[in-house]
Amino acid sequence: MKQEELVIRKAEPENGDWETFLMRPLPERPGYERENGLAFTRLAVRILGTPYDETEYYNKLFELSSHENIHVLSETLDKTIAPETFQALQHIHSVNQKEKGLSVSRFVAFLDGGRLLAKHADPLMHRRLRTAFMTLLETFADRHENGLNHPDFRRVLLDVSKFSLNHLNPWLEQADIEREMPKVVWYGDATKxxxxxxxxxxxxxxxxxxxHPAAEDPFSLIDPDEELSFVIKLPATGGLEPFPKEKPDRTSTTAYRSTKEIEHVLNHEESMMYKPWQFRDHTPQSVTLKTTYDELFLIAKERAFIRPQFKADRERVAVPNLFAKVMGVSKDTKEYWNRLHTAxxxxxxxxxxxxPFTEELKANYQYHYSQVLNEEGAIDADRLKRSNIWQYKHLPSGVQSAIANVISDMCRNPGLKALPGEQARDAAIYLFRQATNLPASLLQLIQTFDYAQTVPKLVLYHTEQNGELTRSDAAALLFLNKFGVDIILYNPPGHQDIEHYIEESQFDVHWLEDMVFRQEYKEPSLVRKLFRTITQKQGE
Structure with missing residues (x-):
């Protein structure tokens, strides 16, 4: 080891036993050296998911928070900043922009000169605080286009500096760095x-x-190869509950824990055995199947998880669905109407x-659209849900997130034909405007959708006599298709309608033998209606 050097090593506890390792003083950890400087091993672990027993999980979090030397930073983060500190950081950021990017060494020199970095009486740690900040700047620059001139950098600079002054300085003042470094717990989501x-x-x-109980791993964006930290994946996942302020007063029995473990084995994403509403907090992602005319009706009656290409992971459900247009009428009219009535x-x-079955909004949504875009130019689902145009606040949170994510996906790959003089962005804004104002009947269709089970269906019967299918109707169809809903459009005269608005690659067309004009919809027979009523009552 070089003279006057501080060496920090990554911990790799045996069998992932981070709890025992955490409580060991630095001298009792492997790799500790005190000659010619200081070397020690620190622990950094990302614990994703929960055990089968969530009570055990929240008990552990509460125990950690009760330890006097452990800081639960996610619950105590001090976001205040002194005006003079803000002005000094703002000045350095302006210099960085003016010079089109300072070197990291000059940047840290400016920060050090302005007393904007954490400090320490020990010269080794004092130097480490500065070299580590240089590493942070280099990492940010490497992971962002335009480096330190990226729009997010100003926010990161302000926050990391103020968090250091508000938290790191007092922690280090109290710590004997030869025996124990600050221990920090973060629970749940985190900003950049x-x-x-x-x-x-x-x-x-x-x-x-x-x-993170939901097994989300945002830190992987900074440490994707686990060079600084290691990951422990627990067997189950749970919702992001509030951090426990007191010890949970319920204790799970061995039988309860065994039951939860069996449920996980039977009902996890890849088990092919799914509980009702198991994926209520997931986002549906349609996989529109290309079928023959006969296959259309065979697949329509199957539940989603039986269909080809169904797949689920921790966040999304790939829902195999149908989007087909039936042109004309079969020579066997009995079979034609029987299939239509069945659907x-x-x-x-x-x-x-x-x-039309939707209303076309004329309001200008360009501003609203731009306000919900992220840095990559895509719709940010969370920003959309917080916006003042969000009409779906009354829906369950999982449904809201699904709608917002589907709108984002749809606008990124519209599938809607641009009108003369329109750009792709204009088509995306049109879809955005219509999808944020869906009629109640279509919202109800979405709310009944248990993604692994029965797939909701929209059956449309369109002739030259019952009105014009409009562009706003087409926008609704595109949204429902992206959401995973089955769509079958019947057009007995074989006329174009959705072709005016939707790219032909988005749906199948099945041509039947006869083009029939002014074909009224034939209601099912009284016997069929009676049979349907009896069947539905038996299914309730």
């Missing part, structure tokens, strides 16, 4: 600034534990026989 501060804490040798008779079917 918070992630970079946690990264900084790891670089200077703090023990850092990141917990229309499903309990999950919404039938449309009058057009």
């Amino acid at each position: 600034s918070q992630l970079y501060f946690l990264y900084y804490l790891m670089l200077i040798g703090c023990d850092v534990l990141l917990f 229309a008779d499903y309990q999950e079917t919404h039938m449309i026989r009058s057009f």
Whole structure:
């Protein structure tokens, strides 16, 4: 080891036993040296998911928070900043922009000169605080286009500096760095600034534990190869509950834990055995199947998880669905109407026989659209849900997130034909405007959708006599298709309608033998209606 050097090593506890390792003083950890400087091993672990027993999980979090030497930063983060500190940081950021990017060494020199970095009486740690900040700047620059001139950098700079002054300085003043470094717990989601501060804490040798019960791993954006931290994946996942302020007063029995473990084995994403509404917090992602005319009706009656290409992971459900247009009428008219009535008779079917079935909004949504875009130019689902145009606040949170994510996906790959003089962005804004104002009947169709089970259906019967299918109707169809809903459009005269608005690659067309004009919709017979009523009552 070089003279006067501070060496910090990554912990790799045996069998992932981070709890025992966390409580060991630095001298009792492997790799500790005190001659010619200081070397020690610090712990950084990302704990994703929960055990089968969530009570055990929240008990552990509460125990950690009760330890006097452990800081639960996610719950105590001090976001205040002194005006003079803000002005000094703003000045340095302006210099950086004016010079089109300072070198990291000059940047840290400016920060050090302005007393905007954490400090320490020990010269080795004092130097480490500065070299670690240089590493942070280099990492940010490497991971962002335009480096330190990226729009997010100002926010990260302000936050990491103020968090260091508000938290790191007092922690280090109290710590004997030869025996124990600060121990930090972070629970749940984190902003980019918070992630970079946690990264900084790891670089200077703090023990850092990141917990996320939903198994989300935002820190992987900074440490994708686990060079600084390691990942522990627990067997189950749970919702992001509030951090426990007191010890949970319920204790799970062995039988309860065994039951939860069996449920996980049977009902996890790849088990092919799914509980009702198991994926209520997932986002549907349609996989529109290309079928023959006969296959259309065979697949329509199957539940989603039986269909080819169904797949689920922790966040999304790939829903195999149908989007087909039937042109003309079969020579066997009995079979034609029997198939149509069968599709229309499903309990999950919404039938449309009058057009248009949506209202076209004329308001200018360019500003609203631009306000919900992220840095990559895509719609940010969370920003959309917080916006003042969000009409779906009354829906369950999982449904809201699904709608917002589907709108984002749809606008990124519209599938809607641009009008003369329109650009792709204009088509995306049109879809955005219509999808954020869906009629109640279509919202109800979405709310009944248990993604692994029965697939909702929209059956449309369109002739030259029952109105015009409009562009706003086409926008609604595109949204429902992206959401995973089955769509079958009947057009007995074989006329174009959705072709005016939707790219032909988005749907199948099945041509039948006869083009029939002024074909009224034939209601099912009384016997069929009676049979349908009896069947539905038996299914309730």
